Amino acid sequence: MIYNMPKKKQIVSDLSTEEKIKEAARKVFTEKGYAAARTRDIAEEAGINLALLNYYFRSKEKLFDEIMLEKMQQLFGVMFPIVSDETLPLENKIDLIVQNYIDMLIKNPNLPLFVLNEIRNPSKTFDKNFPISKMLKNTSLVNQIKEARPDLNPVHFLLNILGMTIFPFIAKPIFGHVGLITEKEFTSLLNERKKLIPVWIKAILKSK
Amino acid sequence: MIYNMPKKKQIVSDLSTEEKIKEAARKVFTEKGYAAARTRDIAEEAGINLALLNYYFRSKEKLFDEIMLEKMQQLFGVMFPIVSDETLPLENKIDLIVQNYIDMLIKNPNLPLFVLNEIRNPSKTFDKNFPISKMLKNTSLVNQIKEARPDLNPVHFLLNILGMTIFPFIAKPIFGHVGLITEKEFTSLLNERKKLIPVWIKAILKSK
DNA sequence: ATAATTATTAATCATTTGATTAAAATACTT
DNA sequence: AAGTATTTTAATCAAATGATTAATAATTAT
Numbered sequence: 001m002i003y004n005m006p007k008k009k010q011i012v013s014d015l016s017t018e019e020k021i022k023e024a025a026r027k028v029f030t031e032k033g034y035a036a037a038r039t040r041d042i043a044e045e046a047g048i049n050l051a052l053l054n055y056y057f058r059s060k061e062k063l064f065d066e067i068m069l070e071k072m073q074q075l076f077g078v079m080f081p082i083v084s085d086e087t088l089p090l091e092n093k094i095d096l097i098v099q100n101y102i103d104m105l106i107k108n109p110n111l112p113l114f115v116l117n118e119i120r121n122p123s124k125t126f127d128k129n130f131p132i133s134k135m136l137k138n139t140s141l142v143n144q145i146k147e148a149r150p151d152l153n154p155v156h157f158l159l160n161i162l163g164m165t166i167f168p169f170i171a172k173p174i175f176g177h178v179g180l181i182t183e184k185e186f187t188s189l190l191n192e193r194k195k196l197i198p199v200w201i202k203a204i205l206k207s208k
Numbered sequence: 209m210i211y212n213m214p215k216k217k218q219i220v221s222d223l224s225t226e227e228k229i230k231e232a233a234r235k236v237f238t239e240k241g242y243a244a245a246r247t248r249d250i251a252e253e254a255g256i257n258l259a260l261l262n263y264y265f266r267s268k269e270k271l272f273d274e275i276m277l278e279k280m281q282q283l284f285g286v287m288f289p290i291v292s293d294e295t296l297p298l299e300n301k302i303d304l305i306v307q308n309y310i311d312m313l314i315k316n317p318n319l320p321l322f323v324l325n326e327i328r329n330p331s332k333t334f335d336k337n338f339p340i341s342k343m344l345k346n347t348s349l350v351n352q353i354k355e356a357r358p359d360l361n362p363v364h365f366l367l368n369i370l371g372m373t374i375f376p377f378i379a380k381p382i383f384g385h386v387g388l389i390t391e392k393e394f395t396s397l398l399n400e401r402k403k404l405i406p407v408w409i410k411a412i413l414k415s416k
Numbered sequence: 417a418t419a420a421t422t423a424t425t426a427a428t429c430a431t432t433t434g435a436t437t438a439a440a441a442t443a444c445t446t
Numbered sequence: 447a448a449g450t451a452t453t454t455t456a457a458t459c460a461a462a463t464g465a466t467t468a469a470t471a472a473t474t475a476t
Contacts, residue, residue, distance in 0.1 A: 036243035049455055117325050120381040159376050167371030173328040203415035204408045257425055
């Protein structure tokens with residue numbers, strides 16, 4: 001045993017203490033969720049004294065709120081600029097949404113499960129005027145979908161795009177645990193889907 | 209104030225004590241997840257003394273394991289008989305899977321988020337020969353999809369069916385919180401999807 | 417009816433966990 | 447260099463929480 005070895009999972013880096021804690025909190029919170037995450041886990045992961053967590057962030061909940069806001073922006077931020085672009089044709093919007101989401105989610109695979117899971121806790125305040133609500137009002141995308149399919153609620157198509165794109169990441173634990181598919185095969189499938197989902201969505205939009 | 213009133217949220221019934229505890233555990237675990245659920249919550253919900261929980265189930269984890277197994281069977285049990293039916297044509301399989309899932313999930317809206325969320329905890333043993341693995345080996349459904357689209361990995365289509373069907377329930381908290389859609393509108397959308405998703409899946413299977 | 421078994425309760429334990437405190441170390445200012 | 451402010455640490459607290467125990471009540475068997 002060698003002394004002064006970095007502890008098992010520490011994030012050893014030259015980041016500021018505050019940023020080390022946030023980085024560790026991102027990891028622990030998204031992996032375990034708020035309730036299962038212990039402040040001691042975060043402190044150890046960050047390689048800092050537990051008291052520093054409270055020194056910089058006051059409480060576990062305050063720290064969580066910062067990370068949660070960040071993660072929600074990360075998750076919803078992908079759609080927002082594309083959805084509201086008035087010049088981009090519908091087909092390009094679909095291409096971009098799917099590709100950008102899959103690229104981002106490959107780098108942050110447990111982001112959707114984390115956010116969607118924590119959101120249902122009613123204690124956490126949830127800003128009413130968050131992207132989603134705007135996304136479904138009178139954005140360019142929704143209007144374009146309405147034009148293409150006036151007979152159906154446009155929410156159907158949003159659910160289809162997001163469902164096909166995001167669901168694989170939510171269902172991943174099953175495939176992983178079962179050992180049915182390797183990490184490599186999974187990524188390969190996802191890359192195929194970047195091209196396929198837009199084709200399918202367009203087929204759906206035309207289907208009568 | 210009247211005495212002997214049932215406490216706020218108790219499940220007061222003529223069930224056996226053991227079944228009362230299980231019923232309460234189903235509710236509390238699926239609502240809050242394992243980590244956030246306290247044994248005291250479950251005891252109160254069941255209207256029993258805390259010690260009885262341990263008397264009947266030894267520990268929180270043992271109780272959880274029973275509920276979890278049950279919930280996984282509930283979630284995956286919908287697909288299994290349909291998927292392996294050798295006589296049923298592909299189109300009917302799709303119809304049945306989508307309809308049965310939506311009907312079941314309307315009654316158990318937070319089932320998918322609960323199961324998918326708890327599954328990722330590696331400590332929980334996860335049976336390797338669970339439905340899912342069989343579902344993707346050489347079942348009738350997979351063979352039929354291969355026949356319809358030999359050019360693509362059949363997993364794509366499973367992800368599409370399940371994504372379009374299950375994702376709305378996972379994403380529901382967002383819509384709910386934002387107040388974008390009422391409970392009634394949501395159910396109405398879901399009922400529309402029972403007919404629409406099969407149409408869309410068939411369009412996808414034909415799309416080139 | 418009495419004994420034995422099973423079910424239920426109140427009280428208590430032992431750990432875990434979020435948070436605080438007071439002292440020590442480090443950095444910054446003048 | 448001395449003093450001040452900031453950062454970090456070890457020790458500790460208080461509350462929460464899963465679990466147990468010993469006594470009591472209810473049920474079942476003899």
